[in-house]
Amino acid sequence: MTSIPSCLLALAQAAAVPVAPLPAEPPQIAYAPVLDAEVETAPTQRALQPVRTATAFDEDGVQTGKPRLFKGGKLLLTNGISTVEGSSGGGIARWATIAGRQMPGGVGLSAHATAVELPDYGWRSYGVAVGFGDRLELSVSRADFDTRDVGAALGIGQGYTFNMDTFGAKLRVAGDVVYGASWLPQIAVGLEHKRSRDGALVRALGAADNESTDFTLSATKLVLARSVLVNATLRYTEANELGLLGFGTAAGAGYDLQFEGSLGYQLSRRAVVGAEYRSKPDNLGLGDDDWMDIFAAYALTDHLTLTAAYVDLGSIATFSDQRGGFLSAQVAF
Amino acid sequence: MLLTATASAVLMLLQQAPAEGTDWDAEFGVEVKERDPVTGEIPVEPYAQSNANAGATPYDSAGLARDFGGREGIARIAARTVDLSEADPRIAAIFAAHDMVRLKRTLGEQFCYLLGAGCDYSGRDMRTAHAEMGVTKADMNALVENLQTAMREAGVPFAAQNRLLAKLAPMSGQVVER
Numbered sequence: 084m085t086s087i088p089s090c091l092l093a094l095a096q097a098a099a100v101p102v103a104p105l106p107a108e109p110p111q112i113a114y115a116p117v118l119d120a121e122v123e124t125a126p127t128q129r130a131l132q133p134v135r136t137a138t139a140f141d142e143d144g145v146q147t148g149k150p151r152l153f154k155g156g157k158l159l160l161t162n163g164i165s166t167v168e169g170s171s172g173g174g175i176a177r178w179a180t181i182a183g184r185q186m187p188g189g190v191g192l193s194a195h196a197t198a199v200e201l202p203d204y205g206w207r208s209y210g211v212a213v214g215f216g217d218r219l220e221l222s223v224s225r226a227d228f229d230t231r232d233v234g235a236a237l238g239i240g241q242g243y244t245f246n247m248d249t250f251g252a253k254l255r256v257a258g259d260v261v262y263g264a265s266w267l268p269q270i271a272v273g274l275e276h277k278r279s280r281d282g283a284l285v286r287a288l289g290a291a292d293n294e295s296t297d298f299t300l301s302a303t304k305l306v307l308a309r310s311v312l313v314n315a316t317l318r319y320t321e322a323n324e325l326g327l328l329g330f331g332t333a334a335g336a337g338y339d340l341q342f343e344g345s346l347g348y349q350l351s352r353r354a355v356v357g358a359e360y361r362s363k364p365d366n367l368g369l370g371d372d373d374w375m376d377i378f379a380a381y382a383l384t385d386h387l388t389l390t391a392a393y394v395d396l397g398s399i400a401t402f403s404d405q406r407g408g409f410l411s412a413q414v415a416f
Numbered sequence: 417m418l419l420t421a422t423a424s425a426v427l428m429l430l431q432q433a434p435a436e437g438t439d440w441d442a443e444f445g446v447e448v449k450e451r452d453p454v455t456g457e458i459p460v461e462p463y464a465q466s467n468a469n470a471g472a473t474p475y476d477s478a479g480l481a482r483d484f485g486g487r488e489g490i491a492r493i494a495a496r497t498v499d500l501s502e503a504d505p506r507i508a509a510i511f512a513a514h515d516m517v518r519l520k521r522t523l524g525e526q527f528c529y530l531l532g533a534g535c536d537y538s539g540r541d542m543r544t545a546h547a548e549m550g551v552t553k554a555d556m557n558a559l560v561e562n563l564q565t566a567m568r569e570a571g572v573p574f575a576a577q578n579r580l581l582a583k584l585a586p587m588s589g590q591v592v593e594r
């Protein structure tokens with residue numbers, strides 16, 4: 084027991100000590116070093132984490148904080164396969180999925196290169212997409228469409244190549260492709276702003292414009308009980324051949340509602356086969372046909388997905404029976 | 417300033433070292449839970465038992481249960497899923513602080529019940545069982561991958577694997593908190 088006299092003594096001592104040796108701030112807590120020390124065990128680390136490491140695109144809307152870059156976490160193939168327009172989808176149809184392998188609170192990246200070989204044409208496209216959480220996807224892509232001999236036949240020059248840039252945005256508004264109520268698909272709204280780089284030529288072909296914006300509404304769900312992925316997309320568009328041949332017509336034809344559908348069957352975690360259908364307007368009267376494909380996609384690694392497809396693009400610029408092979412590689416983080 | 421210093425000096429001097437051998441658990445009101453000598457499980461708060469706690473209606477398909485290797489096969493898959501998850505650096509921390517003996521049993525019962533293999537589920541409902549665990553969607557995906565690994569190792573056909581996942585996936589809303 085500390086006695087009263089010694090306590091008084093301590094007081095006297097404390098009073099006698101000059102102020103100078105005292106630190107400017109009295110030591111806050113005696114065990115501060117313990118708090119500063121590295122926490123050893125994983126469970127403790129987890130317990131000490133803030134309840135939310137947040138971002139602007141998390142489940143519950145706007146938050147602040149540092150996003151997790153390229154940490155991944157998505158189930159294989161649930162980031163979709165880049166479409167010919169650079170969005171996450173099934174190759175030719177846009178899906179409600181978000182590109183990249185990130186989870187809520189994370190940022191992911193996806194890049195692709197696609198080649199389509201047709202009897203009379205060659206298609207090349209490549210692009211990148213950034214995914215913010217499971218919420219927002221922004222994409223940029225370039226398509227080059229080589230007319231080969233047709234170019235000479237049409238009088239625009241042997242091997243004339245049409246080019247188009249597509250700037251896409253997609254926002255998930257509800258649902259989840261895998262989780263949640265089985266009747267509620269992942270639903271997303273989006274747009275694709277397209278710019279044909281052949282303004283003078285597409286106008287000469289009868290198009291009203293060389294740039295325009297498509298608006299999309301997509302619903303996608305993996306029906307686990309059947310191992311089937313179902314997608315349906317409505318696209319409000321005035322694009323001729325996706326926009327390669329410009330938009331609308333000088334005669335006044337404009338926006339139209341089009342449909343994109345995909346059905347996929349999951350063979351394993353890594354493999355899916357399926358078919359797609361995409362309707363297209365024929366405003367220029369060049370016999371612009373609906374597109375179809377049968378595809379097989381394989382996730383070689385968590386980051387690399389290869390897709391091969393047999394595509395039937397019908398007639399393009401009056402040259403019919405454009406059936407051929409589609410090959411695409413996608414890397415995603 | 418001087419006053420604070422003085423006061424703290426006095427307090428320091430007044431302090432007394434705790435007696436040797438203090439029972440800190442008792443001091444802080446921590447109850448040490450003993451494992452049941454028979455089942456090896458740590459008792460949980462009482463709750464109303466019901467198959468409804470399993471969170472979904474079961475399949476009625478003998479073929480599906482067979483694909484999973486019957487009751488024993490299902491129990492092995494559940495136990496393997498728990499083992500894989502305990503060893504999975506992405507989610508091990510969540511499992512570390514819980515009773516894996518019980519989880520292997522109740523998870524096995526849940527799968528067995530849902531697959532129509534003739535078990536009753538005796539565990540808690542999903543919301544209660546995962547309350548304040550802070551499970552994320554990424555954790556959920558990790559667990560799904562571990563379950564897929566366990567099912568693949570057991571030779572369960574992929575379409576049958578997905579049928580079990582079809583029952584579990586809609587429960588994510590009760591499990592995932594952030």
Ligand code: HEM
Binds near residue numbers: 514540557591
């Ligand atoms: C839909 C997905 C899930 C289902 C169907 C499920 C099922 C179950 C079941 C049946 C129990 C036993 C409840 C009891 O014994 O009363 C349980 C407990 C537990 N689950 Fe899950 N679970 C799911 C997701 C998760 C996830 C994603 C994690 C963490 C990564 C997790 C971690 C745990 C832990 C640690 C326990 C033990 C709780 C305790 O003993 O207090 N679960 N889960």
